[in-house]
Amino acid sequence: MIFQTVTVAGDPQLLQKKIDAVRLAGPSKLQVIADFDGTLTKYFVNGRRGQSSHGILKQGNAEYDDKRQALYEYYHPLEFSPTIPIQEKTKLMEDWWGKTHNLLIEGGLTYDAIKESVSSSAIAFRDGVVELFEFLEERNIPVLIFSAGLADIIEEVLRQKVHRSFKNVKIVSNRMVFDNNGRLISFKGKLIHSLNKNEHALEMAAPVHEHFGDVDGPINDNASVKERTNVLLLGDHLGDLGMSDGLDYETRISAGFLNDNIENNVVNYSKAFDVVYLNDAPMWGVVKLVSQMCSTVN
Secondary structure, eight states, X not given: OOOOOOEEOSOHHXXXXXXXXXXXXXXXGEEEEXXXXXXXXXXEETTEEOXXXXXXXXXXXXXXXXXHHHHXXXXXXXXXXXXXXXXXXXXXXXXXXHHHHHHHHHTTOBHHHHHHHHHTOOOOBOTTHHHHHHHHHHTTOOEEEEEEXXXXXXXXXXXXXXXXXXXXXXXXXXXXXXXXXSBXXXXXXXXXXXXXXXXXXXXGOEXXXXXXXXXXXXXXXXXXHHTOOEEEEEESSGGGGGGGTTSOOSEEEEEEEEOSOHHHHHHHHHHHSSEEEESSOOTHHHHHHHHHHTSOOO
C-alpha cells in the first residue's frame, strides 16, 4: 500500500519561533542528534518491513543466532510493557544487551560475518539522508547518530549503502573490539541500551571509521559539541526524545517519523514532537527544515 507523505505540526507558530531562534544564533550553535533504525533508515524496504541494524546480524553460527532470537522473544515484550517500573525495566534491558553481547563473543562473530550480513540485508537509508549529511557537513554542523545497536554494523551500513564518509558524523553506540584475525573478543565503554541512549553517553562518540578495524583517534571536540546549545533531534519513537536529556540546550526542534499505525499514534506524536513526518516519509522535509534554520538572517 502506498501512502502520501504528510507533515503534521502540533503548534506551527511555536515551530516557527524555534526555527527563527536557531537561525538567529547561527550554524555554529547547532548540532543534530539522530536515531538510526527507522529514522535515518526506511521502515519499509521494497514493500516489506525493513531490518534493524541489530536484526540483520547473522553470526554464521545457527545455534547462536537462535539463542539471540530466543532472547529477543523473551525481552522485547518487556521493553514495551506499560506495567514494569522504569528502574526494573532498565535492569532487564541491561541483562538483555549483556547476554546478547556475550553470545556474539562466544559464537565467534567476525568482520566477515558483519560485512556479509549487511550485504544481504533489507536495510536502506531514506531518500535525502545523504543530501542532509552533505548540507550539514558543508556548514560544519555535527551529527551524532545515537543507537542502542552496534556501531560497527552502522558503520558498515554507511560504507556499503552510501559509499562515502562524512567528517561531521559520529556514532554513539556499542563498539566492538576485534583481534588480529578479525574475531570479536570484547566490547568497549559503556553498555548502551534502548533506555539510556542519550548525551550522558557522549564519551562513547567516535567518528566513522574508513575501514573495518581502524583504531579510534583522539576525540577532542566533544566539549565543543556541548557548547552547541541548539539541537535538531530526529527520532521515530517517543522515547527518542530522551536522547538530548544530557544536554543543556537553549532551543530544541524535535522531528518525528511516524512510520506505521498512523491513526492510533498521530495525536501523541504531534503533541510530543514539533513536527511529524508520516507514512515512512523521505528525509526531504528535514532537509528543507535545516535549510530554513541555516538561512541568512536579514
